Amino acid sequence: MFSKTLYAALIYCFITLAPSVAMDKVYTINNPKITMTLDYGNKASITSLVVNGQKVISSVDGIYTSVRVNGVVYSSLRLNAVPSLIKTGNTIKLTGITYGDKNLAIKENWIFTIAGKSIKWTLERSCSKPVVVEESALPVFNFDSIDTWEGAYQGYGGLAWFYLFNEKLCTYGVHTRSSDFWNSKTGNGLNITVDAPGKNVAMKYSRTDDDKLAYTISVSGKELVPKMDSGTNRRRFIRQRTDVWAPFTMAAGTRSQSITLSYFDFNEKYGRGILKGVDGKKVSAVLNTIARIGVIDSLHFGGNSWHTPYGPICLHEQYIAQLGLGINDPKYLAGYQSCLDYYCSHAIKPDGRVYPRWAYTNEDAMPGKFNQYGFYEAQWGILMDSNPDLVTNIAELYDMTGDKAWVKSHQLACEKALDWILNRDGNHNGLVEMTNDNSGEKKSSDWIDIIWASYENAFVNAKLYHALIKWAAIEHQLNNGHKAKYYAGFAAKLKESFNKPTKDGGFWDEDKGCYIYWRDKDQTIHGTNMVTPVNFMAIAYGICDNDARKKIILNSIEEQMEKEKLFFWPLAMTSYAPGEGKEWQFPFPSYENGDLFLSWGSVGVTAYAAYNPALALKYVKNVLEQYGRDGLAFQRYGRLKQDGLGDDILSGNSLSIVGLYQAIYGINPLYNRFYLDPHITPELAGTVLKYNFRGKKLDINLDNNSYSVADKMFKVTAPSNFGFYTTKNQLSYFNGDSPDVSLQATSSQKLAIAIKSWNADKIEWQQSASKAVSYAVHQLKPSSVYSLTINGKLVKKIKSDLRGTILLNVAPASAKENIIISNN
Structure with missing residues (x-):
């Protein structure tokens, strides 16, 4: 008679060793650039993936499919029966992949077709009944390390940058059908594209507990939405968890999708040529990574990184389209077109007011001043520059694409946005007025949001001039001579008033040798401390065409830069007066009162390029050197120590390099x-x-x-x-x-x-x-x-x-x- 111990051992052997024969069933699928090993014994998984000689996956759970229902995971790693493999020419078909239990049965067929540098993988899945799933992986790729790839460019031009996955269980979810995984050191790239007609595709990237990169593709009938634990949440990036998406219903019946894996040479696809006089690798790195990280998802482009808990998008940033000039990826341009379509549909109020911000939550919003799509008025004040900036971004994107039908589709929206702000010129002097009349209200009116700029604001009016000039030309192209004349005429009047001395109602301070920031309604002058964005925009946008004034401004700024040995231009050269900003920004320098924000690099480079290109190049090089030291991984830099501050990485940190392309190299795509x-x-x-x-x-x-x-x-x-x-x-x-x-x-x-x-x-x-x-x-x-x-x-x-x-x-x-x- 067998002992209980021996009996248990025999049962164990029967259970575990019998499938081991099936586990030996493997098949190699390959083309000249991609090799994958298919294990189809008691499981169906791809246990090895090699891209151009580099092994990127090597584990039993390398690539597989799964669903999670009520906390239970059903997957192709544990099958109910051994599947069958049939090879016909360049096609390999694995059928009879079944998993689940008495409550839910999943059946799949995997079909691989080999062609050139790509492998097409068609997945057919049938579900026994409709079920609410917490996650559906169709499939999940478990790359060997979080460092296998540096990042993955999205089909809309954004970037999952694994450098920012700085702790285990970081997860980032997006809506896209394509990912370009890349490694600049090996030069290898892997494109994964999903074809699922009539379905919605979402992807997520997670750093696992064992420091692998888990890349999950989900296909659903309706668009997946971020999981909401409580209150309002539009967050795409989460920490210490992987459930970025809310549960959804998976229908019964059979559905099919295809995934194409193809190799690309990173340097060939994303290389920038031979850059003399600057560090070309750093230029490429900045434009290939930092410039893209403000793209949060397929319909949400901005300047703030998706990596932050807050995740804001500022629609009052005129340079988001301009980033595309430096990024130079057709996917970014096409993606931003779709984004601007979305903004024009959901971020413009009926009266023409453009909401200035969107964020993961409503915590930065004025009470009740937000809509169901997440767009809102900021708590700091009515930030007026969102109206001209929307128009500028549409106009500049049109220049890059030449898509006249697209820009015409936004003609009415742009006219509506411009007309709303032009109607703010109550005294008819060509300068529009803010909704706040004086700095004593302690409200802001533009991007510099805790400085109390009010009434006639040079920062906003400079942006408006830029938008009017660009849009007037487009109205002319769209055969609307009346509107073209109106906008051009308003721009001319704005320019004339802008350039008048302050004593005559303009912004030019003859004593200080700079354009002031704003004038209160009582005609009190404020911001005489050489606010650099105001003065740079005046020159870069062609408002200031007086060579003597240009010289005064640019030489004055450079003298102070040399005196302090600053590597980049601060927001203001000297301090605001007491009461002109939020209290904690004093004493100078602090935050918006004197710190270094790299997002104004393109206007600075442009302002200097025609006057003294060597000075423009000097600050481009300074930014590249700073990138070499710290990766520009900060919101801003302190004035005294020039140390990185803030927990955000702004895509605007790349704008000096964009300025290198546009103003120094002279790259200007036009319609x-x-x-x-x-x-x-x-x-x-x-x-x-x-x-x-x-x-x-x-x-x-x-x-x-x-x-x-x-x-x-x-x-x-x-x-x-x-x-x-x-x-x-x-x-x-x-x-x-x-x-x-x-x-x-x-x-x-x-x-x-x-x-x-x-x-x-x-x-x-x-x-x-x-x-x-x-x-x-x-x-x-x-x-x-x-x-x-x-x-x-x-x-x-x-x-x-x-x-x-x-x-x-x-x-x-x-x-x-x-x-x-x-x-x-």
């Missing part, structure tokens, strides 16, 4: 062309940039007095600023900052042209082509006779038409043809 307007220093000569523009990768070469832009077919080189645009067989050259085409060339083969001169009497360019090129030369004198000279030989006389256009064909007789059109 009908790519406009290049460099202000480089000699040390930057030789820079070669890779830049995405309207579905093409451009090569931009910046040298001393020689700049070029090229795609795979066409290239233009010129000694100064110009515009560039191409279609399949046509190149358009825009001379200087002209919005109208100056030269069009049509060619079926590669063509390079080098502009030598372009003025009213003589146009000269050099052609490099293998076949004949057809040209249309525009903007000439109408009905005038011009001489055509090629390689020094007069070919013929040509008369321009009534529009001032000449048509000609040039067949190459040599490797290069020098072409001159002159009026003599």
